[in-house]
Amino acid sequence: MPAVLITGAQWGDEGKGRATDLLGSRVDYVVKFNGGNNAGHTVVVGNEKYALHLLPSGILTPGVVPVIANGVVVDLEVLFEELDALSARGVDVSKLKVSANAHVITSYHRTIDKVTERFLGKKSIGTTGRGIGPAYADKINRIGIRIQDIFDESILRQKVEGALELKNQILVKVYNRRAIEVDEIVDDLLRFRERLAPMVCDTALLLNNALAENKTVLFEAGQATMLDIDHGTYPFVTSSNATAGGASTGSGVPPHELKRIIAVIKAYTTRVGSGPFPTELFDEHGEHLAKVGHEFGTTTGRPRRCGWYDAPMARYAARVNGVTDFVLTKLDVLSGLEKIPVCVAYDVDGVRHDEMPVNQSDFHHAKPIYEEFDGWTEDITGARTFEELPVNAQKYIRALESMSGARMSAIGVGPEREQVVVLHDLLG
Numbered sequence: 063m064p065a066v067l068i069t070g071a072q073w074g075d076e077g078k079g080r081a082t083d084l085l086g087s088r089v090d091y092v093v094k095f096n097g098g099n100n101a102g103h104t105v106v107v108g109n110e111k112y113a114l115h116l117l118p119s120g121i122l123t124p125g126v127v128p129v130i131a132n133g134v135v136v137d138l139e140v141l142f143e144e145l146d147a148l149s150a151r152g153v154d155v156s157k158l159k160v161s162a163n164a165h166v167i168t169s170y171h172r173t174i175d176k177v178t179e180r181f182l183g184k185k186s187i188g189t190t191g192r193g194i195g196p197a198y199a200d201k202i203n204r205i206g207i208r209i210q211d212i213f214d215e216s217i218l219r220q221k222v223e224g225a226l227e228l229k230n231q232i233l234v235k236v237y238n239r240r241a242i243e244v245d246e247i248v249d250d251l252l253r254f255r256e257r258l259a260p261m262v263c264d265t266a267l268l269l270n271n272a273l274a275e276n277k278t279v280l281f282e283a284g285q286a287t288m289l290d291i292d293h294g295t296y297p298f299v300t301s302s303n304a305t306a307g308g309a310s311t312g313s314g315v316p317p318h319e320l321k322r323i324i325a326v327i328k329a330y331t332t333r334v335g336s337g338p339f340p341t342e343l344f345d346e347h348g349e350h351l352a353k354v355g356h357e358f359g360t361t362t363g364r365p366r367r368c369g370w371y372d373a374p375m376a377r378y379a380a381r382v383n384g385v386t387d388f389v390l391t392k393l394d395v396l397s398g399l400e401k402i403p404v405c406v407a408y409d410v411d412g413v414r415h416d417e418m419p420v421n422q423s424d425f426h427h428a429k430p431i432y433e434e435f436d437g438w439t440e441d442i443t444g445a446r447t448f449e450e451l452p453v454n455a456q457k458y459i460r461a462l463e464s465m466s467g468a469r470m471s472a473i474g475v476g477p478e479r480e481q482v483v484v485l486h487d488l489l490g
Contacts, residue, residue, distance in 0.1 A: 064321030065279045066489065067309050068389075070286025071325040071379035073295075073333035075357075075366060077391035077474060078326045082119045082282050084389075084472065084482060088489055090277040091127045091269060092120025095312030096302040097284025098135040098167060098197070100190040110151070117144050118282050121155060131265050132163035133302060133312020134284075135197040136209065137172075138254040160258070161265040162210040168222075169250060170229055170242050171196040177237045189335075198301035200225060209262055212255050215248070222247045266314025273319055278489070281309040287325070287379040288333075296422065298337025306383040324488055325385040325468070327376055329393045329458075332357055332366040338426040341369030341405045355395040370432070372405045373465035378418045380467030387488055388466060391474035393455065394481075399437040402458060405430035406465065435461060443476035448483055451475075 066085070070076040082092060082105075099116040112122060116137065121128040130136060145155045171193030178196075179189055189195055200206040205225045211218045222244050230241040269279055285304040288294045293305055302308065310317045330351055333339050343351070348368045351357065357366035379385060396402055408415040408428035419425045438452035445451045451459075451473075463470045471486035 065273060065281060065309075065315055065319040066322040066324065067281040067283070067306050067320050067383075068324045068326060069283035069304055069306065069383060070289075071327035071376055071383075071385070071388065072286055072331050072372075073288045073337075073339075074286040075332055075334065076286060076326040076328050077389075078119075078282060078286075081324060081326045081389045081391075081472070082280060084479075085280060085488055087123060087125075088278065089120070089126060089280040091129055091272055091279040092118040092123075093129040093131050093265075093269065093279060093281045093309075093313055094118040094284060095131045095133045095281055096304055096308045097300060098192065098194045099137050099140045100192050100194045100284070100300065112148070112151075115144065116140050117148075117158070120280065120282070121148065121158065122153060124154065127157045127159060129265050129269065129313075130158070130160045130164060131269075131313040132161040133308060134161070135165045135167050135194055135201070135302075136160065137167040137192065138251065138258065140192075142254065142257065158261050159263050159265055159268060160209060160261045162208070162262050163265075164209050165197055165201045166207045166209060166212070166251065167193040167197045168207060168247055169193075170226065170233075170247065171200070173233070173239070173242070174229065177233070177239060181237065195301040207251070209258070212251050212258065213262075215252065218251065219244065219248050269313060269315050273315065279315070279319075281313065281315075281320070283308065287383060288375065290382075293382045295337050295425065298335065322386050322489065323384050324387045324389060324471075325379050325383055326389045326391060327379070327466070328391050329371060329396055329462075330355075331369045331372050331375070334364050334366050338422070338428070339367055339369060340408060340425070340428045340430045341372050342367050343369050347399070350399070351395060355392055370403045370405055370430070371462060372430070373462070374405065374407060374416065374418050376462070376466035385468040387471035387486065388463070388468050389472045389474070389488075390459065390462065390470050393459070393473055394442050394475050396437065396455075396458075397442055398439055402435045402437050403430075403432040404435060404461065404465070406433045407431040433461075443478075443481055445475050445483055446480075448473075448485055451483065 105112045118128040120126040174196045175193045176191045233239040283304045285300045289300045290304045351368040410424045435458050436454045438454040440452045473483040
């Protein structure tokens with residue numbers, strides 16, 4: 063089987079964990095290839111709800127090998143907190159593999175993230191304060207700490223000393239914070255060494271060998287297309303590549319292996335944090351979407367901004383990822399609305415844009431051009447076939463499909479694991 067990718071088509075929180083879980087029993091490996099514990103997946107299994115932040119959601123599926131690949135930045139304290147929490151609930155976490163080349167988030171990364179955001183004030187990006195950006199910055203600046211460094215105390219100490227030589231100058235002289243001691247960081251990281259050792263391996267070799275043996279490997283993006291460092295609404299983005307291309311650089315699996323690219327997209331749009339959002343609602347409809355959709359961040363608990371479906375954004379995601387299939391989630395949240403607007407284009411200073419404007423300032427000032435669709439009042443959570451959905455819901459799905467650049471292959475009609483309508487086999 064070829065490798066399969068799942069990413070988000072909007073600004074995150076689309077339900078990627080649900081989509082991964084939907085395929086979980088049919089795949090052999092589930093790989094997290096970017097990001098850190100700055101994003102969360104909520105997966106509902108029966109009466110149990112699991113909130114995952116750093117771990118691939120495939121860890122909940124028996125028999126699947128979950129992999130944290132080289133493109134991830136790892137907060138070791140968070141990693142073991144999540145593992146312990148799952149173990150306490152009876153989940154087998156013994157199969158987890160972690161790349162020796164993945165970078166480590168240290169306490170000084172978290173400190174710098176938080177003080178920088180406070181320093182920026184109204185100009186802040188809206189980070190989660192978990193040290194993701196500073197860890198990636200160190201990676202690019204070639205002063206990062208990698209998982210493998212923890213197993214060589216001499217190398218670890220040299221790297222920490224090099225990193226803190228500059229960072230302490232910034233912390234003390236710019237932010238008026240205390241200097242961080244080298245021993246403090248080294249001792250903090252070394253305490254994880256013994257427990258971490260059995261998990262660490264060459265994950266690129268592991269995954270390529272798996273594909274050569276005809277195993278199915280599922281790549282699970284953290285964050286989403288519009289938060290991609292290169293293709294998102296910069297600078298209001300994450301610090302890594304959450305699009306399909308990031309799966310190759312973030313794992314060491316070549317691009318030609320990716321044959322099925324699945325983008326998860328909500329039946330409306332949400333985003334957390336700052337940045338442009340053309341279809342954002344500030345009225346009772348926005349309140350309805352937030353309340354019925356339980357729109358609060360899995361990781362931060364922050365309320366999500368809500369708006370109508372954005373078709374040009376969906377087409378953009380389809381292009382930059384090479385999407386073969388969309389999974390539409392939370393269709394049930396729209397039940398009870400008399401009319402459902404969909405953004406089909408933008409108005410920028412009187413000029414119509416049928417695709418996303420290339421300039422960030424234009425996108426920031428874009429006003430949505432809407433087409434309205436008739437809503438439905440029926441409860442759709444029990445539907446399991448397309449024909450069981452209300453006629454107006456069917457029309458809405460087909461309209462989105464025609465506007466979005468790829469087929470709608472599965473429709474989420476409720477929060478439970480089995481509450482899904484499958485139109486096309488995602489692996490077939």
